[in-house]
Amino acid sequence: MKGPILDLLRWGKEQGVKLNGVKPTRIPGQGIGVVATRRLKPGDEILTVPIPTIRSLPTVPEYITRQLGPEMTIHGLLAADLALDETDNHTPWRALLPARTDFEACTPLMWPDALQDLLPKTAKDILLKHREKFHTDWAAVSRAFPRLARDEYMHAWLLVNTRTFSYATPAMEKYPWDDQLALVPIADLINHADSGCVVAYSSQGFTVMADREYHKGEEVHISYGDYSNDFLLAEYGFVMARNRWDAVCLDDVLLPRLSARQKKELEDGGFLGGYLLTAEGGACARTRVALRLLARAGTRSRKSSGAGDEEDMDWKGTDIWLIRVLEDLAEVARKTMVTIADLEQVGLASQRELLALRWGQIEVAAVHATKQLNS
Numbered sequence: 001m002k003g004p005i006l007d008l009l010r011w012g013k014e015q016g017v018k019l020n021g022v023k024p025t026r027i028p029g030q031g032i033g034v035v036a037t038r039r040l041k042p043g044d045e046i047l048t049v050p051i052p053t054i055r056s057l058p059t060v061p062e063y064i065t066r067q068l069g070p071e072m073t074i075h076g077l078l079a080a081d082l083a084l085d086e087t088d089n090h091t092p093w094r095a096l097l098p099a100r101t102d103f104e105a106c107t108p109l110m111w112p113d114a115l116q117d118l119l120p121k122t123a124k125d126i127l128l129k130h131r132e133k134f135h136t137d138w139a140a141v142s143r144a145f146p147r148l149a150r151d152e153y154m155h156a157w158l159l160v161n162t163r164t165f166s167y168a169t170p171a172m173e174k175y176p177w178d179d180q181l182a183l184v185p186i187a188d189l190i191n192h193a194d195s196g197c198v199v200a201y202s203s204q205g206f207t208v209m210a211d212r213e214y215h216k217g218e219e220v221h222i223s224y225g226d227y228s229n230d231f232l233l234a235e236y237g238f239v240m241a242r243n244r245w246d247a248v249c250l251d252d253v254l255l256p257r258l259s260a261r262q263k264k265e266l267e268d269g270g271f272l273g274g275y276l277l278t279a280e281g282g283a284c285a286r287t288r289v290a291l292r293l294l295a296r297a298g299t300r301s302r303k304s305s306g307a308g309d310e311e312d313m314d315w316k317g318t319d320i321w322l323i324r325v326l327e328d329l330a331e332v333a334r335k336t337m338v339t340i341a342d343l344e345q346v347g348l349a350s351q352r353e354l355l356a357l358r359w360g361q362i363e364v365a366a367v368h369a370t371k372q373l374n375s
């Protein structure tokens with residue numbers, strides 16, 4: 001039998017990778033994923049990748065670490081290794097990795113500025129950090145390896161960004177925790193869900209255990225983290241239809257409602273900005289603090305005209321302000337979707353569709369929360 005997935009499985013077997021009741025397969029719209037080939041029970045060890053197959057700081061060739069020096073990030077080193085590797089050691093694994101064009105379709109770092117500018121705040125903040133990190137890594141790599149093309153390095157850098165796991169050897173402990181990374185071939189084919197299988201390192205290597213029962217043919221997931229859709233969009237280039245960790249940033253609609261004095265008061269108390277509407281909990285505690293300040297200002301003016309019980313008005317006032325802010329957010333979302341539709345010559349259709357999809361979700365979240373408050 002032939003085919004890239006079978007070649008990968010053969011290569012994995014030679015490396016000592018053990019797949020137990022699961023296999024990689026193509027999942028429409030998600031590249032490759034991993035599905036159960038039989039009924040799985042909670043606790044079943046479904047995948048083991050031995051330590052020598054894991055690619056991390058200790059496996060980066062010396063000529064790369066030496067040229068790039070001790071200041072280079074592990075992310076940057078792994079990307080340089082991928083981009084410069086001309087050996088056949090990992091050919092079957094590499095054959096299944098997403099192409100540059102796959103990233104172009106959905107990863108904001110590769111989008112034109114006009115679309116990047118329309119990202120929701122949380123996603124844009126992550127994008128700005130990515131730009132800076134990539135710029136720093138690329139500056140060092142392009143100096144050390146002037147023949148490497150920027151596009152090729154960015155492709156490798158995004159591969160590392162979207163498919164590494166946390167990993168630490170003693171030599172890696174001096175690096176920041178979020179740079180203690182490893183590529184784990186075959187385990188990196190497992191897609192994300194808001195909860196999923198258990199991953200762990202042992203003396204055997206990297207293991208994945210079923211978190212619950214799975215039926216034959218069902219896709220097996222892991223959780224990359226408790227991430228909102230803005231985070232998933234900026235880091236991984238996708239959003240989920242249902243995501244219990246989803247959250248929408250309210251800063252752009254709440255901050256303009258506050259007076260300079262109110263902002264100062266919030267800043268002094270450590271409560272300025274970072275306002276979220278969460279899928280599970282509604283407005284976060286920080287948001288409530290800011291809304292209460294807005295409501296108090298209203299209560300004071302009504303109280304001076306002799307109306308109602310102060311505490312009751314304070315509580316109601318908070319919800320009234322939240323409704324106003326949510327209505328603003330829904331309006332911003334609708335307007336942004338119109339702007340995206342007008343940009344039909346900018347970027348790729350897939351990029352615009354993904355961006356509009358996210359703003360559509362934000363509008364739905366704002367309208368839904370408003371309805372709940374009104375009822």
Ligand SMILES: C[S@@+](CC[C@H](N)C(=O)[O-])C[C@H]1O[C@@H](n2cnc3c(N)ncnc32)[C@H](O)[C@@H]1O
Nearest residue numbers: 030031032033162163188189190191192236238
């Ligand atoms: C670690 S890889 C998982 C394997 C990947 N699907 C592949 O074809 O190689 C992470 C990437 O898979 C895709 N992905 C993971 N989970 C997904 C999901 N729930 N929905 C859509 N795409 C997902 C995204 O492109 C993400 O950047």
